Amino acid sequence: MTAQPPHFYDFSLEPHFATTMQGPVAAMWQQREEGKFTGVDQRQIGWLGLTGHNSDKVIVVINGRIESYWKYQEVFYDLVRQGYDVFAIDHRGQGVSERIANDTELGHVEEFDHYVEDFTTFMNDVVLPRGYQQHFMLAHSMGGTVGSLYLEQHPQVFTNAVLSAPMHGINLTQWMKPIASPLARVVEQLQRQPDYAPGQVPYYPKPFADNKLSQSEIRYQWFRELYEQKPELKIGGPSARWVWQGMAAAKRCVQHAYQIQVPVLLLQGSDDTIVDNSAHDVFHRAINQAGGQCEIKVIHGARHELLFEQDKFRTPVLAAALNHFKKAETIQE
Numbered sequence: 464m465t466a467q468p469p470h471f472y473d474f475s476l477e478p479h480f481a482t483t484m485q486g487p488v489a490a491m492w493q494q495r496e497e498g499k500f501t502g503v504d505q506r507q508i509g510w511l512g513l514t515g516h517n518s519d520k521v522i523v524v525i526n527g528r529i530e531s532y533w534k535y536q537e538v539f540y541d542l543v544r545q546g547y548d549v550f551a552i553d554h555r556g557q558g559v560s561e562r563i564a565n566d567t568e569l570g571h572v573e574e575f576d577h578y579v580e581d582f583t584t585f586m587n588d589v590v591l592p593r594g595y596q597q598h599f600m601l602a603h604s605m606g607g608t609v610g611s612l613y614l615e616q617h618p619q620v621f622t623n624a625v626l627s628a629p630m631h632g633i634n635l636t637q638w639m640k641p642i643a644s645p646l647a648r649v650v651e652q653l654q655r656q657p658d659y660a661p662g663q664v665p666y667y668p669k670p671f672a673d674n675k676l677s678q679s680e681i682r683y684q685w686f687r688e689l690y691e692q693k694p695e696l697k698i699g700g701p702s703a704r705w706v707w708q709g710m711a712a713a714k715r716c717v718q719h720a721y722q723i724q725v726p727v728l729l730l731q732g733s734d735d736t737i738v739d740n741s742a743h744d745v746f747h748r749a750i751n752q753a754g755g756q757c758e759i760k761v762i763h764g765a766r767h768e769l770l771f772e773q774d775k776f777r778t779p780v781l782a783a784a785l786n787h788f789k790k791a792e793t794i795q796e
Contacts, residue, residue, distance in 0.1 A: 472778075472782050472785060474541050474777070474778055474782075475540060476774050476778075477679060477681055477682070477774050480537075480681045480685070481681075483540070484685065488540045491513065491539070492536055495513055496511065496513070497509065497511050497512075497559075498512075498589070499559075500588055501584075502577070502580070502581035503555070503574075503580050503581060506560070506561045506563070506581075507560065507561040508554075508561070508581050508584075508585065509558060509559035510532075510550065510551065510589055511549075511551045511552075512548070512549070512589075513539055513549040514548045516543045516547060517546050518595070519597060520547050520548065520595060520596070520597045520792070521547060521548040521550060521590065521595040521597070521598055521599065522547045522548070522549050522600075522601050522788070523549075523551070523552075523590060523598060524538070524539070524542075524549060524601045525552065525601070525603070525606030525607070525609055526551065526603055526604075527603045527604030527606050527607075527630075528554075528557070528604065528630075528698070528701065528709075529570060529699075530553075531557065531558030531559060531696045532551040532553055532559075533558070533559070533693060533696060534686055534689060534696075537771075538770050538771075538781075541781055545785055548595070550590050552582060552585045554578050554605075554609070555577060555578065555581055556571055557570065557696075559695070559696070564657040566658075568665040568666045568697055569657060569658070569698075569701075569702055570698050570699065570700060570701040570702060571657045571702040571704065571705055572704070573704070575708040575709060575712035576612075576712075578605075578608075579609055579616070582610075583617070586613075586617075591620070597791065597792065598620060598622055599621065599622055599624070599625070599791070600614070600621045600623075600625065601627065601784060602625070602626050602629065603768075604627070604629065604737070604738065605630050606629075607628065607630055607631070608630045608631070608709070608712050608716055610624060610626060611629060611716040611720070611723070611746070612712065612715065614722075614724075614727075615720070616722075618722065618724040621725050622725065622788075622791045623725045623727065623728075623787060623788065623790070623791045624725055624727050624728070625728045625729075625783075625787055626727060627769045627784075628730065628731060628735055628737070628738055628768075628769055629729065630709065631713050631738065631739065631743055631746050632710075632739030632741070632742030633709065633710060633737075633738060634738055634739045657704060658703065659699070659700050659701070659702060659703070660702060660706045661703075662700075663699065663700025663701055664699055664700050665699035666690070666698060666699040667699065668690070668691070671683050671684060675736050675737060676767050676768040677767075677768045677771045678765075678776075679771060679772055679773045679774075679777070682771045682772075686771065713742065716746065717745050717746045717749065720745075720746045720750050720753075720757075721750065721752070721753035723750050726756040726790070727750060727755070728757075728758050728760060728783060728784065729747060729757060729759045730760050730762060730780055730784070731761050732761075732762050732764075732766050732767055732772075733761050733763045733764060734765060734766050735765070735766055736766070736767070738767065743759060744759070747759050760783050762776050762779060
């Protein structure tokens with residue numbers, strides 16, 4: 464048995480987006496399982512499960528900064544239609560999980576490792592007890608940072624992993640790179656309580672024409688409307704502490720990449736202005752030089768949110784991810 468070619472997959476498409484979301488996606492969403500567990504510092508962390516599709520294979524989705532699993536309904540629909548159970552987590556301080564700062568729209572974390580520790584608890588207490596034979600990771604942006612650190616620390620849990628535009632570095636101008644982290648530390652020390660990093664503000668629904676995330680207007684507008692319907696999901700800019708914590712964690716991902724033992728597919732948007740694509744090359748090289756397997760697939764013309772892009776970008780992204788998972792299934796068979 465060989466992995467199926469990309470055209471084998473039947474994904475949700477933009478011309479039918481409204482009908483798909485209001486029909487089969489809404490029906491799937493009614494069958495979701497939701498729960499909470501206690502994470503670091505007794506914070507309540509929310510999770511979702513879509514089960515009953517496969518008792519042997521599960522895809523665990525780790526979303527990015529400011530995101531929630533509520534945003535991923537179309538993605539989940541495409542995954543369960545391919546015969547996978549799906550689980551997802553909302554990071555502390557965002558989504559349906561408990562906030563860390565008094566300002567509920569501030570993207571804040573005390574220690575970046577808390578994200579990883581929460582995810583470890585999620586795997587140990589929620590996902591692994593279900594008894595799946597194969598566990599696949601699909602992690603996006605900041606979720607890719609969390610996922611990379613988890614893979615480095617727990618090399619035997621996942622069968623393989625797909626990292627979508629992982630935050631292995633933040634895209635900064637050359638002159639800002641050496642001073643961004645020290646500047647954020649100084650700003651944090653001057654703040655009496657957690658507050659926004661310089662230039663950052665509370666949640667603001669940036670118009671589609673000005674956004675750097677996606678070129679799919681229908682998907683972008685749906686996500687913004689979702690946050691208006693569920694304002695508790697809104698998260699704005701990061702805190703000064705999050706900035707230097709995030710930069711340090713991204714650097715650790717690359718430094719310890721040699722510890723990753725499972726096959727990794729790294730998906731990169733050529734027009735991504737959010738993360739530092741050059742850091743992906745260093746990450747990729749470190750894994751392969753240590754005897755591991757890491758492949759980079761560049762989606763030419765795509766922006767940061769590969770899973771929410773126009774069909775011409777999103778379809779090959781999902782096809783590549785599923786082909787990567789199916790390679791592992793073929794090997795096991």
